[in-house]
Amino acid sequence: MNGSVARRFLLGLAPWVGAVALWYGVRWSGFVNVSLIPAPHQVAAKFVELLLHEGLLFDVFASTRRVFLGVMLGILVAVPVGFLLGWYRPARTFADPMINFFRALPPIALIPLVIVYFGVDELAKLVILFYASFFAGVIVMYEGVSQITPLYIRVAQTLGAGEFEIFRKVIIPLTVPHILTALRVALGVAWATLVASELIAAQRGLGAMIQNASTYFLLDVIYVGIICIGFIALIMDLILRWISARLLVWQERAVV
Amino acid sequence: MSAIGGIHNARFDRVSLEFDTPKGKLRVVEDVSYDINDGDFIAVIGPSGCGKTTMMSMLAGFQKPTTGKVLFDGQPVKGPGPERGVIFQEYGVFPWLTVKDNIAFGLKLRANRVPVAERDYICEHYLELMGLSDFANSYPKHLSGGMRQRLAIARAYAVKPQFLLMDEPFGALDAQTRANMQNLLLRVLGTEGKTVMLITHSVEEAIYLASRIVVVTARPARIKEIIDVPFSYPRDEALQERPEFGELRSHIRELVMSEYRAQQAQIRPASFSE
Ligand SMILES: Nc1ncnc2c1ncn2[C@@H]1O[C@H](COP(=O)(O)OP(=O)(O)OP(=O)(O)O)[C@@H](O)[C@H]1O
Ligand SMILES: [Mg+2]
Numbered sequence: 391m392n393g394s395v396a397r398r399f400l401l402g403l404a405p406w407v408g409a410v411a412l413w414y415g416v417r418w419s420g421f422v423n424v425s426l427i428p429a430p431h432q433v434a435a436k437f438v439e440l441l442l443h444e445g446l447l448f449d450v451f452a453s454t455r456r457v458f459l460g461v462m463l464g465i466l467v468a469v470p471v472g473f474l475l476g477w478y479r480p481a482r483t484f485a486d487p488m489i490n491f492f493r494a495l496p497p498i499a500l501i502p503l504v505i506v507y508f509g510v511d512e513l514a515k516l517v518i519l520f521y522a523s524f525f526a527g528v529i530v531m532y533e534g535v536s537q538i539t540p541l542y543i544r545v546a547q548t549l550g551a552g553e554f555e556i557f558r559k560v561i562i563p564l565t566v567p568h569i570l571t572a573l574r575v576a577l578g579v580a581w582a583t584l585v586a587s588e589l590i591a592a593q594r595g596l597g598a599m600i601q602n603a604s605t606y607f608l609l610d611v612i613y614v615g616i617i618c619i620g621f622i623a624l625i626m627d628l629i630l631r632w633i634s635a636r637l638l639v640w641q642e643r644a645v646v
Numbered sequence: 647m648s649a650i651g652g653i654h655n656a657r658f659d660r661v662s663l664e665f666d667t668p669k670g671k672l673r674v675v676e677d678v679s680y681d682i683n684d685g686d687f688i689a690v691i692g693p694s695g696c697g698k699t700t701m702m703s704m705l706a707g708f709q710k711p712t713t714g715k716v717l718f719d720g721q722p723v724k725g726p727g728p729e730r731g732v733i734f735q736e737y738g739v740f741p742w743l744t745v746k747d748n749i750a751f752g753l754k755l756r757a758n759r760v761p762v763a764e765r766d767y768i769c770e771h772y773l774e775l776m777g778l779s780d781f782a783n784s785y786p787k788h789l790s791g792g793m794r795q796r797l798a799i800a801r802a803y804a805v806k807p808q809f810l811l812m813d814e815p816f817g818a819l820d821a822q823t824r825a826n827m828q829n830l831l832l833r834v835l836g837t838e839g840k841t842v843m844l845i846t847h848s849v850e851e852a853i854y855l856a857s858r859i860v861v862v863t864a865r866p867a868r869i870k871e872i873i874d875v876p877f878s879y880p881r882d883e884a885l886q887e888r889p890e891f892g893e894l895r896s897h898i899r900e901l902v903m904s905e906y907r908a909q910q911a912q913i914r915p916a917s918f919s920e
Contacts (some may be wrong), residue, residue, distance in 0.1 A: 544708055545738035549805055550728030550757035559751070563742040640742045640785040 428610040433617070436610040446599075446614070453584060453595040454622060456512070460519020461580045465527045465573055467520075472531025472572070473565065482532065493529055497522035497583045501590055510591035515584065522583040523576035530575050534568030567641065570634045574627065581623045596622075654719055654729065654809045654841055656682040656705055661714035662866075663700060674700045675711070676866040687835070687842045689856035691849065691902060693909045697867030698845045699735055702811050705843065706732050718809075728757050731807030733815045735845075737798040739786045746773065746782040748797055752805035760805075772800040775830060777823075791818045799827065803834065812844045816851065825883065828855060836880055849898045853891060854881065861901045864909035870901055 410430050417427050428436070440446035475482045475489070497518055508514035538561070546560045588597025596615050603611035663675040674697040682688050690698050703709045704716045707726040716723045718730070726732070740748050749769045753760040760768065773779045776796040786794055795818045802810070816824045828851060835842065846852050852859045853875055861870040875894070877885055885891055 541734065541736060541738045542740060544706075544726065545732070545734060545740070546751070547726040548706060548728065548730065548732040549752035549801070550755045552756065555755055560740070563740075640787065642741070642787045 426609065428613055433610050433613045437614045437617075440611065440614055446618070449594050449596050449599045450618060450622065452592075453588065453597065453619075456515050456519060456595065457577070457580050457584050457626075460516055460584070461523045461573065461576050463516070464520045464523025464580070465569070465576055468524045468527030468531055468572060468576070469565075469569055471524075472528040472568075473535050475528070476532035476535025476538075482536070489525070489528060493525040497525075497579070498586045501587055504587075505591060515587050515592070518583055518587050519580045523580045526579040527572035527576040530572040531565075531568050534571065535565060538564050567634075567638055570630065570637065574630050574634075577626055577630065578623070581619070581626075585619060652729075652808065653684040655684050656719075656809070656841075656843075657715075657717040658701070658705075659715040659717060661701075661704065661711045661716055663697070663704065663709060664712045673866040675704075676868045677714070678862075678867065678869055679714075680860060680869065680872060682841060682843060684841055685839060687855060687857045688844065689852035689859045690843065690845045690862060691847065691852050691859060691898070692862035692867060692870075693864050693902070693906045694847070696862055696865045696905075696909070698862065699813055701862075701867060702732075702813055702843060702845060706730060706811050728752075728755075728805060729807055730809045730811055731802045731805065733798055733802045733810070733812045735813040735817075737794045739789075739794045739797050739801075741786050744783050744785055745778055745789070745797055748786070749773065749800050749804050752801060755805075758805050768804055772804050776800045792820065792823060795819060796823075796827070806838065808838075808840055810840050810842045810844075812842065814845050814847065817847070824851075829883070831855065832879070832881060849895055849902060850886065852898070853877075853894050854883075854886060859898065861898060861905075864905045864912060870905060873898065 413427075413430050416422060417424055417429055437446070475485055500521065501518060504514050504518050508517050542560050542564065543556055546556050551559065584595075585597040585600075588595040589601045592598035592601075596619050600612050600615040603609075603615065658678050658680050661675055661678045662673070665672045665674060678701065680688075690701065692698055700709060704711055705718065705723060707723050707730070740751065743751065746769050749772050750765055752758055753765045753768060769782075770779075773782050776799065778793065778797060778800065781789060781793065786797065789797065795815065799815055802812075816827050819827060831842075832855065834840070842855075844852075844855065856875055857879075859873045859875060861873065862868065863870045873894070876890065
């Protein structure tokens, strides 16, 4: 038991150690100009400095909050809409081409338009993130809901369940896994979109920090920014997976 | 107790059903008529894929006949209802609920009005009867096929429907468990007086349990013969040793085999050499 936990921990740690080693390796190999690649320890030192003196946490907070709000709003709308589309065939026939059209547009392509209509403030970012997470979420939801087999509903009906009971006791439990998947997908998309939108126009946030640093060629700051973005996305995903595992103990899993 | 009481009967009145498929209309049930009176135990037997489940699901309220009428208590069936308990061929055990909560599902529904105090008792009772007590708090993913089938049976019995539609309910069980489940069903019928429509592939099971056996043809399902089973209830396993049982069995087997051969001939035309 304990041994397997330790082994999994080591297994998870190994690629990180490997990545850092490779990073040093590239620097020392001499193939690349050393001034173009700050060393891991330099980046770490910069990280501490930014953290203590430059308000890095504030940027992290600004970005995370944007993603969080955008995804929450997007999914809040995507869940009922995706549900309707998955449940009522006519609704799907009606909206499917439209949704696929908008979904195919990369949200980043819309940034210039959003700036025109919504300016460069928080609202603009929220609109972009809402857009990104809504379309990512809605598709996952409706694919998932349309695959719910009628068998369980029939069983519930023959046991005497009314419409509302079927919804609450059968459809909702069957929908939860799809909501969680939609959340995960939306988070990924939203995070990518956020950084792009901050690169273009923002005062604070990790994307803005990277953009400013590139103007002054502060490579170590850029590295700190990129690594922060990666880690925050990773942590959010881990949290969601943890929640999923708790909520979905009943699901059959290929990998335990 | 929450029994949805009363006398129930059903009638298939010149019922036919066609499915629209990409390849055109598929006739699955053809001109079927028979009555199920209160207290009857009807067994339906016929080759795989002939339309037995379809026939039952019209009475359950999930399919509408293309022509003819399916009546329940004199009224055309409009939809499913708790007075007609169904055990589905695919079990339909809820994967997101524990074994115990699966059984409790029906008991917690408003329509059944089971007092909270009684629910636990009923759950324990059926867990025990179905040999699932050790798995009360497990999720269905940890159950074997036969255990899932027993869970589906427990869940249906727990709400005590007066009219039971059972689609091959014991198909996944080993011979011993199957015999136990058959005897349990006979006991439950003896005390609760239900009306049953049971689909089965086992001739012995049909004779042992049913008061009437409807043998249906290969697709489309037509009535080949309706046989009254001459044995009175209560029955026990000694019945299966009686010579009359054996004679009836041979007769029905012959009917079923001839339909099975007819079906094989449909699938594999005579011109197709082996
Ligand atoms: N919804 C449907 N749409 C089209 N065809 C269907 C549908 N349901 C069943 N069928 C077809 O109707 C036929 C009869 O199916 P049914 O499930 O009633 O057979 P069955 O007698 O219960 O068979 P088994 O003993 O194998 O359970 C099959 O050929 C099946 O392919
Ligand atoms: Mg069937």
